[in-house]
Amino acid sequence: MRVYVQPVGLLKDHFEATVVELKSNSTIQDLIHAFDLPKELRAIGLVDRKRQMEDYNLKDGDVVTLVCLTLGG
Amino acid sequence: MKGYSGRFLKVDLGSGSTGFYEPPDDHYRSFIGGAGLAARIFLENGDFEADPLAPESLLIFSLGPFAGLRLSGSSRFSAAARSPLTGHWADSSCGGNFAPELRYAGFDGIIVSGAADYPSLLVIKDLSVKIESCQELWGQGIESTTSILKHRFGQSFKTLAIGPAGENLVKFACIMNDGHSAFGRTGLGAVMGSKKLKAIVLKASKKTFYVQDPENCKRLVSDLNNRAKESVTLGVMRENGTAANLEGGVHLGDVPIRNFTSNFWEEMAEALTGSTLSEKYLIRRANCAFCNVACKRVVQIDDGPFALSKGPGPEYETIAAFGSLLGSMDLAATCKAGRVCNDLGLDTISCGSTVAWAIEAFEKGDLGLSDTEGLKLKWGDMRTIIENLIPLIAFRKGKLGLLLAEGSVSAAKRTGGDSDSYTVHAKGLEAPMHDPRGGGHGLALTYAISHRGACHVFSPMLFMEMGACYYPEIGFDLELDPLSSDNKPEAAVVAVTLGALENSACMCQFADREITIPEWVELFNYVAGMNWDIEDMMKTGRRIFYLQRLINHRFGICAKDDVVSRRLLAPAADGAPEGIGINFEEMKRRFYELMDLDSISGSPSRQVILDHDLVIEKSLVMEDLF
Numbered sequence: 168m169r170v171y172v173q174p175v176g177l178l179k180d181h182f183e184a185t186v187v188e189l190k191s192n193s194t195i196q197d198l199i200h201a202f203d204l205p206k207e208l209r210a211i212g213l214v215d216r217k218r219q220m221e222d223y224n225l226k227d228g229d230v231v232t233l234v235c236l237t238l239g240g
Numbered sequence: 241m242k243g244y245s246g247r248f249l250k251v252d253l254g255s256g257s258t259g260f261y262e263p264p265d266d267h268y269r270s271f272i273g274g275a276g277l278a279a280r281i282f283l284e285n286g287d288f289e290a291d292p293l294a295p296e297s298l299l300i301f302s303l304g305p306f307a308g309l310r311l312s313g314s315s316r317f318s319a320a321a322r323s324p325l326t327g328h329w330a331d332s333s334c335g336g337n338f339a340p341e342l343r344y345a346g347f348d349g350i351i352v353s354g355a356a357d358y359p360s361l362l363v364i365k366d367l368s369v370k371i372e373s374c375q376e377l378w379g380q381g382i383e384s385t386t387s388i389l390k391h392r393f394g395q396s397f398k399t400l401a402i403g404p405a406g407e408n409l410v411k412f413a414c415i416m417n418d419g420h421s422a423f424g425r426t427g428l429g430a431v432m433g434s435k436k437l438k439a440i441v442l443k444a445s446k447k448t449f450y451v452q453d454p455e456n457c458k459r460l461v462s463d464l465n466n467r468a469k470e471s472v473t474l475g476v477m478r479e480n481g482t483a484a485n486l487e488g489g490v491h492l493g494d495v496p497i498r499n500f501t502s503n504f505w506e507e508m509a510e511a512l513t514g515s516t517l518s519e520k521y522l523i524r525r526a527n528c529a530f531c532n533v534a535c536k537r538v539v540q541i542d543d544g545p546f547a548l549s550k551g552p553g554p555e556y557e558t559i560a561a562f563g564s565l566l567g568s569m570d571l572a573a574t575c576k577a578g579r580v581c582n583d584l585g586l587d588t589i590s591c592g593s594t595v596a597w598a599i600e601a602f603e604k605g606d607l608g609l610s611d612t613e614g615l616k617l618k619w620g621d622m623r624t625i626i627e628n629l630i631p632l633i634a635f636r637k638g639k640l641g642l643l644l645a646e647g648s649v650s651a652a653k654r655t656g657g658d659s660d661s662y663t664v665h666a667k668g669l670e671a672p673m674h675d676p677r678g679g680g681h682g683l684a685l686t687y688a689i690s691h692r693g694a695c696h697v698f699s700p701m702l703f704m705e706m707g708a709c710y711y712p713e714i715g716f717d718l719e720l721d722p723l724s725s726d727n728k729p730e731a732a733v734v735a736v737t738l739g740a741l742e743n744s745a746c747m748c749q750f751a752d753r754e755i756t757i758p759e760w761v762e763l764f765n766y767v768a769g770m771n772w773d774i775e776d777m778m779k780t781g782r783r784i785f786y787l788q789r790l791i792n793h794r795f796g797i798c799a800k801d802d803v804v805s806r807r808l809l810a811p812a813a814d815g816a817p818e819g820i821g822i823n824f825e826e827m828k829r830r831f832y833e834l835m836d837l838d839s840i841s842g843s844p845s846r847q848v849i850l851d852h853d854l855v856i857e858k859s860l861v862m863e864d865l866f
Contacts, residue, residue, distance in 0.1 A: 176488025176513065177476055207472040209707035213491060216504070218723050218816040234488045236706040236722070237473050 313751025493678020
């Protein structure tokens with residue numbers, strides 16, 4: 168299946184918006200691992216802008232926004 | 241004890257006398273310094289009946305043991321007093337360059353009491369101290385005050401000053417160090433103003449600092465400084481400032497929009513984020529003394545309505561408080577608003593929040609044109625806010641200036657109607673620019689249980705929920721989901737303990753993310769000879785947390801006051817956290833259970849007081865608990 172992935176914020180420095188091919192039943196965690204991000208940058212996934220957990224099963228055609236959790240004060 | 245000077249400077253502005261106060265060694269060991277030791281000093285010397293702005297009130301500046309060490313993140317210090325904004329015990333933290341200089345001069349802090357009859361300047365050169373009249377500075381902005389003082393005494397003198405807001409006793413006035421670093425929160429600038437203390441100038445002739453174990457200390461400091469240089473997350477702060485991931489925060493629902501009524505605004509995210517600030521207005525990066533992170537910004541705006549000369553730029557809180565919170569995506573306006581607030585001496589968080597409340601009140605009809613004396617308040621109208629509203633507040637001018645200078649909670653009480661329902665605070669302190677519904681449910685809990693009110697640096701909960709720190713050495717290795725209340729009370733127990741340690745050691749919450757728990761213990765032992773193990777250190781953190789609660793209990797604070805505004809708990813209307821509520825009462829109940837706090841008084845149990853050696857002779861806080 169194919170999902171459209173959009174990085175925002177800090178993650179824009181690590182990859183550009185792209186389409187990713189994944190096995191069926193892949194999760195958000197699988198998708199995040201595909202980008203090999205620095206371990207310090209903990210990322211989470213939003214599907215159609217709504218927060219989903221790491222074990223959320225992606226569907227073909229999903230639009231996933233990846234966001235790094237690092238925040239300033 | 242090594243790591244400390246062993247003396248506080250005592251200044252009574254009423255009598256014009258100065259002297260030294262030497263806390264016993266066990267106060268240093270039991271309360272460390274900074275916020276913790278300030279609370280202990282207040283317990284012994286403070287007047288619990290005094291109004292925060294009365295001459296009898298104390299204003300305490302207090303260093304941690306690491307001030308003066310050439311360690312990234314160690315150059316912060318605390319100011320503490322009963323807050324004129326909240327009426328409760330409060331402390332605030334400031335970076336910059338004053339703290340190490342004060343240690344080198346031979347002091348662990350300054351205790352100011354009384355009130356002068358005329359505007360005064362405190363001049364400290366090593367252990368020599370003078371109080372001088374400074375009528376010519378009264379009414380001057382902080383930029384001008386700092387410039388005049390540096391011209392008069394020399395560029396190497398460090399300064400602390402208040403602006404017109406502090407002089408006019410605005411309840412959220414701040415104190416600025418060299419015009420770029422602030423004791424922002426809880427209105428301590430008004431306490432300084434009530435004492436007619438315009439500024440403090442300071443110079444140490446030697447840069448001497450003695451530690452317990454120089455060899456191990458040098459090695460550890462070198463390791464930690466190198467780690468700060470190489471850290472990915474701190475590198476991000478260096479590159480694009482504390483607003484580096486504001487754009488990501490908007491997508492998470494962390495960044496408040498139009499007085500916390502929305503959690504998503506895509507166009508604003510890129511317009512206000514740190515990389516945009518770097519591209520458009522950044523001239524150079526700046527740092528607190530000895531810090532390798534350099535998260536401070538120096539900006540310049542060449543043209544447009546918010547043109548600005550080269551000078552201090554905004555950090556995340558100011559960008560959000562004068563951007564998204566007010567319905568604006570004009571980055572230049574946030575720079576200008578921050579600069580104006582700094583110069584007038586206003587806390588940008590409480591000021592932005594109070595303005596946001598006023599705009600909503602005007603929109604809803606709770607404030608009318610007769611209340612604003614013809615001023616129309618609108619979301620995103622930054623010219624009116626910067627040119628009219630902020631100066632009205634700082635100078636307490638007109639009906640609106642007088643109303644808003646008291647802070648949003650007091651303004652709502654005076655305004656009446658339904659206007660209290662859209663104040664956003666805990667214990668009267670306006671919430672910082674992290675919405676717990678998107679930024680992490682645990683934040684709602686720590687805002688509520690904080691002695692000083694809604695504050696994101698009271699504890700590292702924000703960073704813990706973001707996965708920026710794990711502490712396996714103390715059993716905390718949970719991966720927290722920000723958008724859930726699960727495990728947050730357990731995390732809050734760790735957070736309030738570490739927060740008390742951070743704010744008493746006066747370490748920066750960015751830089752100290754790179755320090756492990758065993759390294760914290762080593763730092764205390766190598767610098768101050770504490771001879772602690774991990775449990776000794778954690779117990780000290782808990783002791784400080786409990787002491788701050790006991791002081792607040794004496795000020796009348798009970799469990800019912802450990803709450804946050806309803807707006808922060810209601811399910812979000814949009815964005816990533818849309819529809820997700822916060823299970824606040826259950827988090828609070830469980831936290832109280834874990835910390836053994838009484839469900840009515842909010843105070844620690846008798847057993848906790850005994851276990852943490854808090855039965856203090858002549859204690860003013862114990863008598864009604866036994």
